Amino acid sequence: MGFDIYGLNPTQLTSKPEILNKNWGDLNEQETEIYFDARRKYEQANPGEYFRNNVWWWRPLWDYVCVVCDEVLSDKDKDGGCHNSGHKINEKKTNEMCELLKIEILLDKHKEYEEIYKERINNLPLEQCSVCEGTGQRDDEYVKGECNSCNGLGKRKSWDSNYPFSAENVERFVDFLSYCNGMQIC
Numbered sequence: 001m002g003f004d005i006y007g008l009n010p011t012q013l014t015s016k017p018e019i020l021n022k023n024w025g026d027l028n029e030q031e032t033e034i035y036f037d038a039r040r041k042y043e044q045a046n047p048g049e050y051f052r053n054n055v056w057w058w059r060p061l062w063d064y065v066c067v068v069c070d071e072v073l074s075d076k077d078k079d080g081g082c083h084n085s086g087h088k089i090n091e092k093k094t095n096e097m098c099e100l101l102k103i104e105i106l107l108d109k110h111k112e113y114e115e116i117y118k119e120r121i122n123n124l125p126l127e128q129c130s131v132c133e134g135t136g137q138r139d140d141e142y143v144k145g146e147c148n149s150c151n152g153l154g155k156r157k158s159w160d161s162n163y164p165f166s167a168e169n170v171e172r173f174v175d176f177l178s179y180c181n182g183m184q185i186c
Helices: 029-045 055-068 075-080 091-106 109-122 167-180
Strands: 002-007 050-054 087-089 137-139 144-146 183-185
Touching (some): 050 055, 055 167, 091 109, 091 167
């Protein structure tokens, strides 16, 4: 599962290739390859078109954005960013978000946040393994013997350790915000 963020009125820095006006499902194998290559290049050249994170990367990024942009985002916006249900955030708000996040980047606050975040994740206590219920052993239809989820320890890393945060991801999102002119979270 992922979060696809679309610009509502993205600034066009290059013209859209004609093949992108076609339904890729109607294309043959060679045309499909050309279509997706053109789409990738077009989205890279026009950063306000599309931004994507899988759920693991999106949640920490959105949490950070909500803290930095607390005064800009309504509770409905904050909640809307936690679901891929099509919530829209208008151009005025995305521009304000962008400005606040750019200040964070200029001051390297996003890098400081990354260090603090990683330290917090690395210092989380181990949790009881839910697969073997802390015994370190399994006896089910899939595994007989040492639990393959915790390597027989009965404990494993916190579930929160699956959610990474990086300053680079913040920078990519700000690049998107700089050109999206409003966004929809799908």
